[in-house]
Amino acid sequence: MTEFADPLLLINFKTYLESTGKRAVELSKKVETVGKNEGVRVAVAPQFCDIEKVAASVDISVYAQHIDAVSPGAYTGHVLAESVKAAGADGTLINHSERQVLLRDVEKAVERARSAGLMTVVCAGTSRLAAAASLSEPDMVAIEPPELIGSGRAVSKENPEIVKDSVRRIRMVNPNVRILCGAGISTGDDVYAALQLGSQGVLVASGVVKAPKPEDVVADFCKAVRKLG
Amino acid sequence: MTEFADPLLLINFKTYLESTGKRAVELSKKVETVGKNEGVRVAVAPQFCDIEKVAASVDISVYAQHIDAVSPGAYTGHVLAESVKAAGADGTLINHSERQVLLRDVEKAVERARSAGLMTVVCAGTSRLAAAASLSEPDMVAIEPPELIGSGRAVSKENPEIVKDSVRRIRMVNPNVRILCGAGISTGDDVYAALQLGSQGVLVASGVVKAPKPEDVVADFCKAVRKLG
């Protein structure tokens, strides 16, 4: 991954009504437009049922919010990597704080995703777990202290030490993985601080999705990214 | 539900590659065509990512294979009833043997589905659990002994007692719920036996999806249904 010079803004749509169905497509288009205007790399993670129409509507990367560590077969109700890929997704989150998986399934899910041609972002709530997650060789790890998720208090300002410590611990065992940070990110300053601390992107949800004008928030984020450029 | 005279053939696509992506649409169209030709009520349950394009391609009912017992909000990676509905689904399975839920979530998921305008099929592996499930007042319950699922040995022939006992126990506590049975159903005879035992439809997966000519199997099923008419 040589694109570290090119930070990533990944917007997680969660299961908010504001980002469900047609509104997932509308929001994705807004995110795409701002990203293109600002020349910043942006991506979205809509719900499973919305992946295909979002992927068909925008040119930015689309991520699933989760896949199950299962192979094709008799797994009713599970999320198969191949299905997510066929719908047009480019990657997937794994082990988000709101959809945690067994230690074992971190590795299995990364392997399933890679085998289906999906990028992987493994989330972790502590710096040691972020380093542990990076041993499964995902494309990215995202450090998100669960107590700050959705809090409006940005990890990069409330707990800069956890970001720095994560970067240090992850780099000791994996020089290549892209490091994102998230939780509470809601302003350009939060993004700027996150990148200053050594992360190569942010994972954000309510800060954008629940904003009165999501496009303004994303634009603010993009300006922060360019300030660093 | 006064349509008990009108048995339902519900085809669960599971996470088989044979029923993923475009193949989900193709299979759904075949099922629809046979159902219409034979005048029998058929429905399909594709994977989440395939719901929207399947629903846009056919006129038969489309079911999700699972929903989570969550409301709109911060539930990354979960399956929201409203999202499934927005994609065009008419209903959902709940508590399939391969995606079991907590006792508590049976009721919550039925409520979430109803609130979003989805029909509900709660699955259970024993006759007592099927009766217990019917107390949450879903639209349908499906009795599927887990040891026969995918076995090719039909529940309606291998274990007719469990179907009869389920019908008896369910009717003691819920006169209105439609009763399906499933597990190992692969021929018209299996379907005929299932209906004879008092069920009002079948839930079937590999028997159709993995067949060399799924349309022939569905046609065979439909003829069995009409034999009873």
Place this chain on the structure above:
Amino acid sequence: MTEFADPLLLINFKTYLESTGKRAVELSKKVETVGKNEGVRVAVAPQFCDIEKVAASVDISVYAQHIDAVSPGAYTGHVLAESVKAAGADGTLINHSERQVLLRDVEKAVERARSAGLMTVVCAGTSRLAAAASLSEPDMVAIEPPELIGSGRAVSKENPEIVKDSVRRIRMVNPNVRILCGAGISTGDDVYAALQLGSQGVLVASGVVKAPKPEDVVADFCKAVRKLG
């Protein structure tokens, strides 16, 4: 069960330090003494590691807080009914709000407990689920609305309807099961109200365990029971 005339006070020790190790034995002795003095049936549910020494120290019934729905075999870290019984337990809770199980495991766990000679108390958070649980034919069901657990606001006063509705729904499908209620019970008045509503006992935890003088609280409860006698 003809002993309905004889209400049960079941004290759940949870994983409070106040009721761990030697303190589990001391608390159990206090509960026993008050119960005997007052002529009221009392029982305790200590942690797994404490069952044997509690059972060896008192003459009242001892319950496990949970068992797993597994048979003897290769189930490292699970709680085997036979092990709980061998330690001297008389029964077990199943599906407590803090240790919920799959719909399927309600029935399996009741069967495993019965097979090992243990009494069963299946917990449920709503009246419909309590009725559903009673179809698995446990010895008792306990209705505990999760939002009131540990709240200090007693179910029998805050939400008497749920107790009455549970009694009604349960009795429609199971005339024999003993009905307990719990959540927020902390005074004799709460116990009195619970019994007035048609329950045959209470399940209580912090109201006793966290009290400065647990024996006084239990005595207060016992007086409420006798008032009804």
Place this chain on the structure above:
Amino acid sequence: MTEFADPLLLINFKTYLESTGKRAVELSKKVETVGKNEGVRVAVAPQFCDIEKVAASVDISVYAQHIDAVSPGAYTGHVLAESVKAAGADGTLINHSERQVLLRDVEKAVERARSAGLMTVVCAGTSRLAAAASLSEPDMVAIEPPELIGSGRAVSKENPEIVKDSVRRIRMVNPNVRILCGAGISTGDDVYAALQLGSQGVLVASGVVKAPKPEDVVADFCKAVRKLG
């Protein structure tokens, strides 16, 4: 840990009837006697309900098979580190293949155990996960390929590469953790091979517990250890 010169034989009692209740005590005494006679370090991991009486009967280390990642409080049915410690345990397994935990709970459980004064053995099924587990700084990690557990085919002979690879990966990130290996170990030769591959002990269950004469198997294991001395 400077006692690496002193390999550990850790016998997991699982939930076998042969090692439940009084038989847990008898088996532990046999293990202790052989260990003392042979001058080899042995330990046992009985079920929760048996910890106290086993710990009171033998002088060897006693391990729980699991603890939950919870603090003292309202966690009905959970296994509290402090409770296990109060019963006399010296340590605990975490994340055994039969009782797996979330990525997050690996770290939490190690912290809870340490805080209660318990040694920790985190199990993992692959070499990368074993390395990941070692980042949480447990006292020991145990590599156990799940497909060989209970198979009678020893990991140290069937899959020596996984043991070597685990040792290599673990030592890159943690020089101090003791490395055990397990799965299918049933003869002294298996133990000898395991130690030759760089592990500092073995985790064994059915190979001892289900043997007609467990003491003979343990003696055979001990001789293999001494051969290396």
